[in-house]
Amino acid sequence: MPIITVDTLCMTYKTPVRTEGLKAAFGSLFRRTYREIQAIQQLSFTLEEGAIVGFIGPNGAGKTTTLKLLTGILHPTGGTIEILGRQPWRREPAFLKQIALIRGSQPIGGPTELTVLDSLRFQQLLYEVSEADFLKNLAELTEMLDLEPLLQRQIRTLSLGERLRCGLALSLLYRPRLLFLDEPTLGLDVTAVNMMRGFIARYNQQTGATILLTSHYMIDVEALCKRVLLIDHGKLAYDGSLEALSAALSPYKLLKVTTHEASDPLWNNYGDVVETEAKRASLRIRREQVPAIIARLLTDVSVADLTIEDPPLEHVIDQVYREGLPLQLQRGKR
């Protein structure tokens, strides 16, 4: 039984348009014209409990709008959403207590004059967390997120990375079953990014929480998500494994060979040469030819070292964002 069922979801924003100048500004007080922006069009998917799913797409594709619809911040203009048997836009307390939305760009809402511990206590009251659960969850989160040195600090004095750790603690204090993470590694340094990725994976394993993650950093998605939903112009362009997407988009592998031979072999006989230097070559080879080429290389050449790599996922996805999906991967044509 899916935890999220989204069926032919649509969201159209209506925004006022105004031409330049004072006269137009004055006129718009009496006569407004509007423009419609179809941010989400006929979006359908389901999510099973306990999964970590990547939600990716280029700028303006509709990711944030979808997250706002799923958390009930926006009311859809068409279609239906059912999460944990409820409709998010009703914002029923029983629903809100089971979900959390954490935005990397704005990890903490509310007053920033409070200390972290005061904010956690406020959250305890708001979400009606018992004292026993509060103490247990706080101890766990303090350990997982290294919060001890931050608890007595005012939120306004925290750095972005520290705010994000506290934002996570505030959102997870009431143990939501469903987490929506919007760019959780935005602006973090390398150490904080690694900590964040580790935390998300551990939280999912330990609590079985379902996580929908948007990120422009494909390394986040690659490290955490087996399945991805790719959205483009408000429509679902791909729903499936990241591995299959990557393999279909880039039918090549990179073979890096080092040899003991005194003179370099004719590398062209084995694949397209991407790079060479003395005794070394990087060769581009079609995936299906890799085993045969390796067998031939090992027979012909004295090989000192050999590695096979996939092209970087960032490059592969960037190509999709710029050129769209190839025909065989488009939905309904797979």
Ligand SMILES: Nc1ncnc2c1ncn2[C@@H]1O[C@H](COP(=O)(O)OP(=O)(O)OP(=O)(O)O)[C@@H](O)[C@H]1O
């Ligand atoms: N409040 C709004 N009023 C009008 N149009 C909006 C509003 N919010 C978003 N849009 C438009 O809806 C479309 C989808 O925007 P959305 O923010 O959901 O995309 P996104 O995939 O999250 O983009 P990004 O990766 O840049 O954050 C865009 O064309 C955007 O300009």
